[in-house]
Amino acid sequence: MSQDQTKSSDEISLKETVLKLKEIWGYLLTKWYVILISGLIGGGAGLTYTLLTPLKYISRLTFVVEESKAGVGGLAVLAGQLGFDMGGSSGGVFSGDNVLLFLKSESLSREILLTKYDSVGNILLADKYAEVNKLKTKWKNNKKIHREILFSKYKDGNLPRLEDSLMQIMIKQILEKELSVEKLDKKSSFIEVVVTTRDELLSKYYSERLVKIATDHYVESKIKIKALNVAKLQRRADSLGALLNNRTYSAAATQQTLVDVNPALRTAPVTAEITARDKTMLATIFAEVTKNLEIAKVALSQETPVIQIVDESSLPLKLEKKSKPVFIIGATLVMAIISALFLLFKHFWQEMLNGNP
Numbered sequence: 001m002s003q004d005q006t007k008s009s010d011e012i013s014l015k016e017t018v019l020k021l022k023e024i025w026g027y028l029l030t031k032w033y034v035i036l037i038s039g040l041i042g043g044g045a046g047l048t049y050t051l052l053t054p055l056k057y058i059s060r061l062t063f064v065v066e067e068s069k070a071g072v073g074g075l076a077v078l079a080g081q082l083g084f085d086m087g088g089s090s091g092g093v094f095s096g097d098n099v100l101l102f103l104k105s106e107s108l109s110r111e112i113l114l115t116k117y118d119s120v121g122n123i124l125l126a127d128k129y130a131e132v133n134k135l136k137t138k139w140k141n142n143k144k145i146h147r148e149i150l151f152s153k154y155k156d157g158n159l160p161r162l163e164d165s166l167m168q169i170m171i172k173q174i175l176e177k178e179l180s181v182e183k184l185d186k187k188s189s190f191i192e193v194v195v196t197t198r199d200e201l202l203s204k205y206y207s208e209r210l211v212k213i214a215t216d217h218y219v220e221s222k223i224k225i226k227a228l229n230v231a232k233l234q235r236r237a238d239s240l241g242a243l244l245n246n247r248t249y250s251a252a253a254t255q256q257t258l259v260d261v262n263p264a265l266r267t268a269p270v271t272a273e274i275t276a277r278d279k280t281m282l283a284t285i286f287a288e289v290t291k292n293l294e295i296a297k298v299a300l301s302q303e304t305p306v307i308q309i310v311d312e313s314s315l316p317l318k319l320e321k322k323s324k325p326v327f328i329i330g331a332t333l334v335m336a337i338i339s340a341l342f343l344l345f346k347h348f349w350q351e352m353l354n355g356n357p
Contacts, residue, residue, distance in 0.1 A: 024344065031343050035336050042335025046328045056320040059195045059203035062184070062311040063211055065099075065218075099191060103181045103214055109171045112209045114157050118201070125205060126151040129170055132198040139166065179210075190310060200317050207313075215307040226300045233293040240286040247279040 028035065102108065113126035127150060130136045139145045149166060151159070159167060180194040195207040 027347055028340055028343065034343065035339050038339035039332040039336035043328045043332035045335075046331030054198050056196045056198055057200040057203045057317040058320050059207040059313045059317055060311065061193045061207045061211055061309065061313065062190055063193075063215075063307060063309050064189045064191070065215070066306040066308060100181050100183070102218075103191075103193065103210060104175050104179060106168075106171050106175070108210065108214060108217075109174055109179075110167065111213055112206060113167065113170065114151070115205075115209055117205065122152050124152045125202065125209075126167060126170065128199060128202050129174075129197070130166075132202065133173075135166075135170070174206075179206075196320055200315065203317055204313065204315065211307075211309070219305060219307070223300055223304050226296065226303055230293065230296045230300050233289060233296055237286065237289045237293050240282060240289055244279070244282045244286050247275065247282055250275050250279075 113124065113129065115125055117123050117125050117128045130139075130149065130151075136149060139149050140147065145162065149163060151163060151167070154160075154163065178196050180192075180196075182192055184190045184192055193207050193210055195203045195210070197203045197206065
């Protein structure tokens with residue numbers, strides 16, 4: 001008897017659910033015009049959004065840093081190929097994920113924005129960025145600023161307090177929304193830089209200069225000590241070479257003088273002997289310094305990393321634009337669903353107020 005009651009209860013519950021769904025569907029059909037109008041409004045809003053959204057240009061640049069393997073033994077190289085670390089490599093700016101943080105640093109972005117937009121005009125990348133993003137108009141209409149901002153007025157890069165704060169706002173927007181730096185694969189050294197701005201040349205210049213300035217800083221820091229050593233040895237070699245030339249001319253002049261000197265004078269050849277001895281000593285020192293200079297140059301070339309551009313976007317750049325059909329259909333469906341849910345909520349709320357379950 002209990003099983004029959006349970007079965008009958010389930011049938012009644014299912015029947016009530018079906019009837020309720022039919023009631024809901026019938027109610028929504030009576031309000032079809034409201035749902036249709038809401039959907040059309042949503043579609044219009046989606047179309048308006050795609051039309052008003054400015055076009056953005058995407059610049060991609062992929063590069064790889066090839067480090068020198070000088071000083072690493074054959075065993076360490078073999079172990080590295082097998083996946084073991086023998087301590088032959090050292091950390092640096094471009095090691096691990098450090099490069100990602102370095103390329104997205106505020107100081108590097110500031111240095112790039114303070115470079116010239118092109119070789120023709122005098123405006124900076126910062127001025128162009130503010131122009132295409134309509135920030136200059138916004139700043140001019142601002143009651144606190146109320147003047148035209150030109151970053152190119154400050155050639156040395158020492159910006160006043162106001163310009164510096166506005167520069168920080170632009171840098172924050174670039175780093176958060178318009179610059180992407182990532183490794184294409186965790187196991188590889190390929191790094192991709194993607195810049196997306198409203199100006200085609202701005203995107204291209206920013207990505208190119210970002211990689212160039214960053215790698216220049218890296219190479220400079222990597223070879224700084226060895227480069228100083230080479231410069232010091234070069235200066236010493238140049239000065240010794242000049243002294244050796246002078247001694248050579250002096251020795252020749254002394255030998256010429258001995259031709260007309262009285263052979264009876266015992267002290268006459270002494271000056272020539274001293275000059276020849278000084279010349280020989282300078283020649284020996286010059287040879288050693290030159291040898292050390294060449295060794296230092298070889299060490300410097302082995303230590304200098306090679307930055308290889310693997311892939312680079314060319315003009316015209318790829319456009320980032322919103323898909324009109326997707327936004328129109330999506331906005332239409334969203335607004336239609338929202339209006340249907342609102343009508344159902346209103347309908348059931350009125351039923352509850354009227355005392356109908």
